[in-house]
Amino acid sequence: MNWHKLGLVWAPTGELPWAQSHATLPVVQVVGGDRWCVFVGCRDDLGKTRIARLELNIAPLPNELPTVLSVAPSPILPLGLPGTFDDSGMMPGYLVADGDSLLLYYIGWNVKATVPYHTSIGLAISHDRGHTFQRHSLGPILDRSAVDPYFTTSPCVLREEDCWRMWYISGTGWREINGRWEPEYHVKLAESPDGYSWTPTGISCIDPGPGYAIGHPCVFRHDCRYAMLYSIRSTTDYRTDSKNSYHLGYADSTDGIRWNRRDKLAGITCSASGWDSEMIEYAWLQHHNDQTYLLHNGNGFGRSGFGIAHLHAS
DSSP, X not given: OEXXXXXXXXXXXXXXXXXXXEEEEEEEEEEETTEEEEEEEEEOTTSOEEEEEEEEEXXXXXXXXXXXXXXXXXXXXXXXXXXXXXXXXXXXXXXXXXXXXXXXEEEEEEEOSSSSEEEEEEEEEESSTTSOOEESOSSOSBOOOSSSSSOEEEEEEEEOSSOEEEEEEEEEEEEEETTEEEEEEEEEEEEESSSSSOEEEEEEEEOOOTTEEEEEEEEEEETTEEEEEEEXXXXXXXXXXXXXXXXXXXXXXXXXXXXXXXXXXXXXXXXXXXXXSSOOEEEEEEEETTEEEEEEEOGGGGTTOEEEEEEEOO
C-alpha cells in the first residue's frame, strides 16, 4: 500500500467541557452524498472519555482535506452508571449496519485499584441513522473470562455470510516498568450468530512477540483474502521514545484465523514533524467513489487529533 497523507482533520478546541482534548479511534458512518459522520473519543479535564459525533464535508477529497461541518454539542451517550463497565470512559470501536439499525461496538473503561484500568466491549444501537444511540445492555457483550483473563478491547466486526466475526484485543498480562503498570496484549477472534451474543474462540490471530503489544485491528477484505492494519508498540518507553511508540503494521490471511505479518506493506510511517511525527496508530479504512482512505491518530494516542490519508496506486 502507498498512502498519501492529506493532513490533520480535527482536534478538540476546548469549547465543550466534556471534550477538552483527544480525538481518539475515528470510526466513520457514511451519511450519503458528500458527508461522513465520524465518531471519536474525547476527554474531559479529569481524563474521562466520551464519544463525540462530527459531521464532515468530504467533497474536497481526494486531493484536499475534508472540512468539519458540525460537532454535536453532547456525547452520543453519558458515562455508565456507577459500578458498570463504562462508568469511567467510553471510546468507539466499530460500526456495522444491521437492517435499519446501526450497531456501534465500543470500549468501556473502569478505573482499578491495582493496575490502572480495566476495559471491556459494549454495544450501543441507533434506530435513527446515527443521530441517537441507546445501550444494548448495562453490561458488556465481551469481557474478561477464562479465555480472556485480563481485559478485552478494540473490537473490529465483520458480518460474514454465515456468522459475525470480531477481531479484538485481549490482554496477556501487566508488567511493572519503571514503577508503572503497563499492559501487554494481542489479537484474538470471537464469533456470533447475530452480532449481539458473542463467543470467544480462544484463537490468537497475531502474536506480537516478546516485548511488544499489538492493538486495534482493522480487518478488511482484499483480493479474496483478509487483510489487517493494526497498531504495534514496544512495552517499554513507548510514551516517550518515538522508536518504541505505536506504528502501523499489516498482515493478511486466507481464512481470517491464521495471519502472515508483513508490516512493511502498511505503507505509512510517522511524519518528519507535526501532529503525527511521534506515533501513528488506530486505523480506520474507508472507501468512497472508488477511492480508499485511511483515518488515523498521531501523537499522544489521539491527543493531537485525527487525520486522513489517501491510497495511491503502487
